[in-house]
Each structure stands twice: as C-alpha cells, then as structure tokens.
Amino acid sequence: MPTGEIEVYANFFEILNTCKPLPFQLDEEEPNESLRLKYRYLDMRRPEIQKIFTERHHAYKVARDYLTSNGFFEFETPFLTKSTPEGARDFIVPSRLNTGMFYALPQSPQLFKQILMIAGFDRYFQIVRCFRDEDLRADRQPEFTQIDIEMSFVDVDDVLTLSEGLIKALYQSLKKEAVWEPIPRMGYDEVIESYGTDKPDLRFELPMTELTDIFKGTEFGVFKKTVEEGGAIKSLVLRGKTLSRKDLDTAVEITKEMGAGGLIWIRKENDELQSPIAKYLKDHEKSLINDKLNLLNGDIVFVMADKRNRVNEIMGKFRLYLGEKYGLIRKDLFKFLWVVDFPLFEYSEEEKRYVARHHPFTSPNGSIKDFKGDYDTIKAKAYDLVLNGVEIGGGSIRIYRMDEQMEMFKLLNIKEEDAIEKFGFLLEALEMGAPPHGGLAFGFDRILMMLMGLDSIRDVIPFPKTQRGTCLMTGAPAKIAQKQLNELKIRVTREQ
RNA sequence: GGGGUCGUAGUUAAGCCUGGUUAUAACGCCGGCCUGUCACGCCGGAGGCCGCGAGUUCAAUUCUCGUCGACCCCGCCA
Numbered sequence: 001m002p003t004g005e006i007e008v009y010a011n012f013f014e015i016l017n018t019c020k021p022l023p024f025q026l027d028e029e030e031p032n033e034s035l036r037l038k039y040r041y042l043d044m045r046r047p048e049i050q051k052i053f054t055e056r057h058h059a060y061k062v063a064r065d066y067l068t069s070n071g072f073f074e075f076e077t078p079f080l081t082k083s084t085p086e087g088a089r090d091f092i093v094p095s096r097l098n099t100g101m102f103y104a105l106p107q108s109p110q111l112f113k114q115i116l117m118i119a120g121f122d123r124y125f126q127i128v129r130c131f132r133d134e135d136l137r138a139d140r141q142p143e144f145t146q147i148d149i150e151m152s153f154v155d156v157d158d159v160l161t162l163s164e165g166l167i168k169a170l171y172q173s174l175k176k177e178a179v180w181e182p183i184p185r186m187g188y189d190e191v192i193e194s195y196g197t198d199k200p201d202l203r204f205e206l207p208m209t210e211l212t213d214i215f216k217g218t219e220f221g222v223f224k225k226t227v228e229e230g231g232a233i234k235s236l237v238l239r240g241k242t243l244s245r246k247d248l249d250t251a252v253e254i255t256k257e258m259g260a261g262g263l264i265w266i267r268k269e270n271d272e273l274q275s276p277i278a279k280y281l282k283d284h285e286k287s288l289i290n291d292k293l294n295l296l297n298g299d300i301v302f303v304m305a306d307k308r309n310r311v312n313e314i315m316g317k318f319r320l321y322l323g324e325k326y327g328l329i330r331k332d333l334f335k336f337l338w339v340v341d342f343p344l345f346e347y348s349e350e351e352k353r354y355v356a357r358h359h360p361f362t363s364p365n366g367s368i369k370d371f372k373g374d375y376d377t378i379k380a381k382a383y384d385l386v387l388n389g390v391e392i393g394g395g396s397i398r399i400y401r402m403d404e405q406m407e408m409f410k411l412l413n414i415k416e417e418d419a420i421e422k423f424g425f426l427l428e429a430l431e432m433g434a435p436p437h438g439g440l441a442f443g444f445d446r447i448l449m450m451l452m453g454l455d456s457i458r459d460v461i462p463f464p465k466t467q468r469g470t471c472l473m474t475g476a477p478a479k480i481a482q483k484q485l486n487e488l489k490i491r492v493t494r495e496q
Numbered sequence: 497g498g499g500g501u502c503g504u505a506g507u508u509a510a511g512c513c514u515g516g517u518u519a520u521a522a523c524g525c526c527g528g529c530c531u532g533u534c535a536c537g538c539c540g541g542a543g544g545c546c547g548c549g550a551g552u553u554c555a556a557u558u559c560u561c562g563u564c565g566a567c568c569c570c571g572c573c574a
Contacts, residue, residue, distance in 0.1 A: 021525060024507050027535085028523060031507060034566045087574040107574085134573040346574090359574045456567095467567065 033458075037472040040463055052460055055174060056448055060127060062173040063147050063444075066166050072123040072149070077112035079105055079129070085414075085422060086360060088132035091142070094488045105131035108441060110359065111426050113150040114398055117437040118429045122152040127444065136467045139390060139446055139457045143465075149395070150439035156381050156397055159438050160185070160338055163393065167336070167385065167442070174451040175334075183385070185338040196316020198342070201389030202335035204328035208234045208315050211303065214288045220280035222262065226305035233305040234315055237293050241326050243267075243300055251302065254321055260314045266301040320389070334451070337386045341365070344380040345411075353413050358382040360412055361405070361426075362396040363438070368407045375411075381438065392447050395440020402430040 023039055024031040026046050036043040043049055064074065083090045083104035090104035106112075108130050116124045126148045133142060147166070151159060168179040191200055194207040212233045215223045223233055243251075248265050255263040266275040266289070273286050273295075281289075293301060302318065304311050323329045344364045345354040354375045356362060364371070365379040381397035399405045405427060409419040420427065448460040458464035465471055485491065 021506070025524060029508050032503085032566070035507085037566090084574095089573085110574095132573060135571085137573085138568070140573065350572095356574060362574090466565090468565085472566090 034466070034472055037458075037464070037466065040473050044462070052448075052452060052454075053462065055452065056460060058173055059170055059444070059448060062169050063125075063127060063166060066169045067123075067125045067147075067149070070123070070162065070165070072125045073121055075112075075116060075121070075124055075126050077106070077109040077126065077128070079131075081106050081112075082422075084111075085418075086355060088134050091131045091133045094490055096487050099489045107132050108146065109148055110361065111423065113148060113439065114361065114426060114434075114437065115429055117150055117152045118432065118434045122435075124148075124150045124439075136465065136469060138455060139449065141445070141457055141461060141464055142469055144446075144457070144461075145444040146441040147444050148439070148441045150437060152435040152437045154397070154436070154438055156340065156383060156438070159395060159397070159440055160340075160383060163385065163395075163440055163442070167393070167447070170447060171334070171451060174448070183336040183338055185340050187341040188339055188343065188379075189341070191337075191339050192312055196312040196314070196319060197389075198339055198384065199386040199389055199391045200316075200337065201320065201323065201329065202337055203330045203333045203388055204323045206236055206238070206319055206323060206328060208236055208312070208319070209293055210234050211289065211292065214285055214292065215305075218280070218285065219282070220277050223305050229307075231306055232308040232311045233303060234311050235289075235293065235301050235303045236315060236319055236322065237295070238300045238302070238322055238326065239296065240298065241300070242298070248300075251318075251322075255304065255314055255318050258314045258317050259310075260304060260318075261306055262304075263318075264303040264305075266303065268295045268297050268299045268301075270297065333388070335388055339384045339386055340382075341379045342382040342384070343376070344378045344382075345375045347375070354411070356408075356412060358394070358396050360408055360414070361398045363399045363404075364408075368399070368404050368411070371407075371411065383440070385440075385442070387447075387450050390446060390450060391443070392450065393440055393442040395438065397436070397438030400430060400434045400436050402427055405430055 022042055024035055024042070026042065030036065044053070067074075080093060080103040083092070083102065084107070088107050090107065093103040093105065095101045095103060109126060109128055113124050113126070128146055128148050129143050130146050131143050134140070136142065149159075149163065149166075151162065164183055167183075171177070172179055186194075188198060191198060193210070194200070196208060210232060212227060212231075215227055215233050218224050218227065226233055248267075251265065252263045264275060264277055266273050266278075268274075268290070273281065273290065275281070289295070289301070293299070295301070302315075302322075304315055304318075306314070343357050344362065346357040347353075348355045358380055363381045365381055371378060383395060384391050385393035399408055406416065406419070409416070445457050445460050449455075449457050452460065454460060463471065463473060470476065
C-alpha cells in the first residue's frame with residue numbers, strides 16, 4: 001500500500017515464484033525505448049502504461065457500444081486476402097497449397113465492407129488490424145487498428161454526423177470531459193489556400209493571405225515574374241512577437257531548406273513598412289498591403305512568391321515552424337476539423353498518370369459520366385477528420401454502379417481486363433442491386449495517442465515494432481527453416 | 497534511398513566541445529550492523545572492451561571515417 005497504513009499479519013505464506021533483479025527499475029526514470037520494448041512485459045507493469053491499456057480497453061467498448069446502439073453489426077473480414085493495385089505496399093504471405101501464389105494482408109477491409117453492404121447488412125463496423133508495408137514514423141506502424149465503418153443509403157452528411165457522434169463518445173471517454181460544439185467543415189481548396197496542407201493544425205490561427213493582386217504592377221523582379229507566370233504571392237503575418245534581424249535571416253534560411261526560392265519579410269515600425277525590398281514597393285502597394293493585412297506596429301509579414309502549389313506547400317510548413325518556434329500553438333486544445341470535397345484524382349509523378357487520391361471506388365461529386373477531362377478540378381465525395389494537424393480518419397461515399405465504376409477505371413487508365421482480374425467480384429456484385437453506400441475508418445491508435453497526449457503511436461500499442469519494423473521482444477522478422485522454404489517452393493536469392 | 501540526434505557499470509545520467517592521473521554520481525546488486533518496517537537508516541564491497549571496426553596521434557571514452565542499433569524527419573504511407 002502506498003499509504004503504508006495497512007498491515008497484514010500472515011499465519012501462513014507460500015512463495016509461488018521468485019523474481020530475479022530486473023533489467024531496469026520500474027519506479028525510476030524511464031529506460032531507453034529499446035530496453036522497454038525488449039522487456040515490454042516489465043515496462044507494461046508501470047502504472048502509466050497500465051493506465052494506457054485500461055483506457056484503450058474502455059475505448060474499444062465505447063466504440064462497440066456506440067455503433068451497436070446505432071444499429072451497426074460487427075464483422076470479421078479475411079486477413080489472408082488478395083493483393084490490390086494502387087495504394088500502399090502489401091505485406092505478402094506465400095500459399096503452400098497453391099505453389100507460387102500469394103495472399104496479401106489487407107491494407108484495409110475496403111472491398112469486403114462494400115460487399116457486406118451489397119449483402120444487405122446496412123450498417124457494418126469492425127475494429128480491425130490493417131497492414132501496410134511502408135516506412136514507419138512516430139505515428140505510423142506497419143500493423144495498426146482501424147475502427148472501420150460502412151453504411152448503406154447514405155450521403156456525405158450522414159456519415160459525418162454518425163462519425164462525429166463516435167469521436168465525441170471516444171473523446172468523452174478518454175478526456176473525461178463533456179463534449180463540445182459541432183466539428184467545423186472546410187473544403188479542401190480553402191484549407192490548402194489558407195493553411196497549405198490538407199491537415200491543418202488549428203490550435204493556432206495564422207492563415208495565409210494572398211497578395212498576388214496587389215503586385216499586379218510591381219517593379220520588384222521576382223514578384224513581377226511570378227505574377228506574369230500565373231504564380232501566387234502569399235503572406236503570413238506574425239503579430240506581437242519581437243524578432244531580431246538574425247531571427248528574420250533564420251526564417252529565410254529555414255524556408256530555403258524547405259525548398260523555397262526565397263522569402264521576403266516586411267516589418268511595420270512607427271507606421272512605416274520596412275523591408276529589404278522596401279525601395280521596390282510603391283506607396284499604393286504599401287498601403288494596400290497595410291490595409292489588406294490590417295497591419296499594426298510590430299507586425300511582421302512574411303511573403304513568398306512562386307508557383308501556387310509550391311507557395312502553399314512551403315508556407316504551410318513555414319506556418320508550422322512559426323507556430324512551434326514562437327509558441328503560438330495552444331497545446332491544451334483539441335481542434336477537430338472535417339476536410340471535405342477532396343479532389344478525385346491526383347497526378348502521380350512516379351507513375352506519370354493520374355491516380356485516385358482516395359481510392360478507385362470513391363464516388364465523384366455527381367456522375368463520372370459528366371467528366372469533361374479536367375482531372376485537376378473534379379471533386380470527390382471524400383472526407384478526412386483532422387485533429388491538431390494529424391489525420392485521424394477518412395472515408396468516402398463509394399461508386400455503387402458497375403457502369404460508373406468501369407468508367408472510373410477507364411479514367412484511371414486501368415484496363416478492363418485488369419480491373420476484372422483484380423476486382424471482378426466487386427464489379428459483379430455491383431450489378432446485383434448494390435445500394436448507395438459509403439463510410440469511413442478511424443485510426444484507432446492515433447486517436448488514443450492524441451487524446452492521451454502521447455508523442456508516439458508505439459505507446460498505445462501493446463507490442464509495437466521499431467522504426468525498422470522489428471520486434472525487439474520476439475526478434476521478428478527472422479529467418480525460417482529450410483524445410484519451410486521448401487514446402488513453399490521459395491528460394492531466397494539474396495540475404496541482407 | 498537520403499538528412500539528423502543518441503549509444504559510458506544492471507538502470508538513468510555527467511565527463512567528450514578544449515585528447516593525458518584510479519572514468520564520476522544516483523538508484524539497483526552483494527556483504528555486515530540495526531527488534532516497527534512502510535522511498536528505512538548506518539558501514540563496507542563488487543560491478544565498465546566508454547556499441548563495434550578502422551584511422552589520426554607519443555597517447556582516443558574524447559577528434560575523423562565506416563558500421564550496427566534505437567529514435568526524429570524527407571521520400572514513401574490510395
């Protein structure tokens with residue numbers, strides 16, 4: 001007892017097991033992570049870790065209760081399934097009974113849940129492991145858990161409303177705090193133009209303001225060129241902070257490291273705009289900048305000019321840098337945001353073609369048959385839920401008609417025979433009275449991590465992998481016996 | 497594939513920048529003492545290929561390069 005107030009008088013005792021000195025002490029400072037992972041069972045005895053996993057347990061229950069009470073049925077879908085093109089790299093499992101053939105572990109149960117809609121179970125959910133063979137990050141593991149949801153006869157609004165109820169229930173369970181106002185929604189285009197990313201951290205303001213129009217007739221070479229070439233000139237205004245000349249130079253340097261051609265700063269002091277490019281700025285330009293940005297003395301404006309998507313991308317990163325460096329981020333806040341109206345397609349530099357931004361079963365806004373050939377502007381009925389700059393969920397309304405789905409494959413340059421080979425079962429099912437349907441999936445581990453205020457997804461996973469995808473406790477992955485390889489008719493041609 | 501941080505007793509750290517005595521501390525471990533413990537106390541002790549391998553140097557824990565491992569980031573993650 002921590003209080004030391006209770007004493008036990010024993011009449012008899014028996015030692016059930018003994019304990020060697022532990023490789024690290026549980027009540028002292030945390031040992032380094034590799035030791036914690038090697039002896040995960042000892043690490044997990046610590047009260048902080050016990051708390052994490054009891055909370056995780058409660059969160060499963062909250063999700064199951066919420067979805068069950070909303071008429072959802074829980075299913076299990078196969079882990080040994082078929083590799084699908086597009087998307088993340090699959091984990092592969094060789095088949096012994098079918099030599100030379102391979103299963104793939106699912107990146108998500110996407111097609112199965114659509115099939116379940118066609119099977120007449122109008123509301124499906126599953127708390128399911130997903131597998132993606134990509135490089136790891138602080139918030140990414142090769143196997144992770146999703147709360148996967150699919151509903152029939154719904155549109156975007158229905159899915160968002162239902163999902164919002166779930167996230168609020170989880171929030172309440174984890175934060176022990178009553179729930180807040182509706183989660184705001186923003187269109188993808190607006191989010192990108194304001195924050196330069198599709199997952200903005202709204203714990204601080206600092207949106208970008210576009211100044212391109214102001215510089216229509218500028219004499220400053222870089223800006224002039226940008227305007228002529230159809231680029232964008234955008235600004236961030238840092239208020240109430242004092243920056244030295246060195247701070248400003250550092251800021252310029254940072255953006256260059258991020259890939260910017262350059263960054264201009266303008267400072268308002270004594271009602272004057274100071275800047276390295278002040279001499280190129282005409283009076284009316286200065287006053288337009290001043291008015292548009294409502295500048296006060298002491299404000300610092302950072303201006304970048306480049307191709308539009310480049311400015312957005314780099315200023316988005318720079319915004320985060322400023323937020324972090326100048327303490328603008330309110331760490332105590334939880335700022336949710338629905339990002340809606342994603343583009344249907346995006347151009348893949350690697351493949352030199354347009355690919356589905358979400359996945360190839362995502363419904364466009366309207367009929368695909370109205371597509372006029374402009375891959376860049378067509379929107380999808382796809383949405384993401386963002387929390388403090390991290391994507392914690394996403395989904396879409398699906399295509400539910402065979403002809404539309406085939407058209408989609410055509411636009412993605414996927415040959416008909418390939419489509420049939422890969423997804424024939426889905427296409428066939430779509431022809432047998434498939435209802436309109438859609439859904440989403442939450443990243444369960446990420447939600448737990450965020451709401452518990454932890455920095456790593458590994459902290460909320462009982463037996464996580466290291467950044468190189470190994471398990472320090474079991475030693476996986478490992479070589480297998482020659483006999484096993486023989487049974488599978490697999491030969492290893494090159495070892496590490 | 498690329499960039500970065502870290503690696504010193506069982507554990508957590510200091511020392512390294514600026515190379516040179518016996519590599520320091522706390523906790524843990526071992527032994528002794530203590531008849532009311534409960535973060536016990538007191539006394540004593542053991543414990544180190546300073547991740548590994550090269551190089552520079554009269555001399556490397558310290559400087560350089562490589563390598564292995566953990567972590568962070570870029571690419572990648574529909």
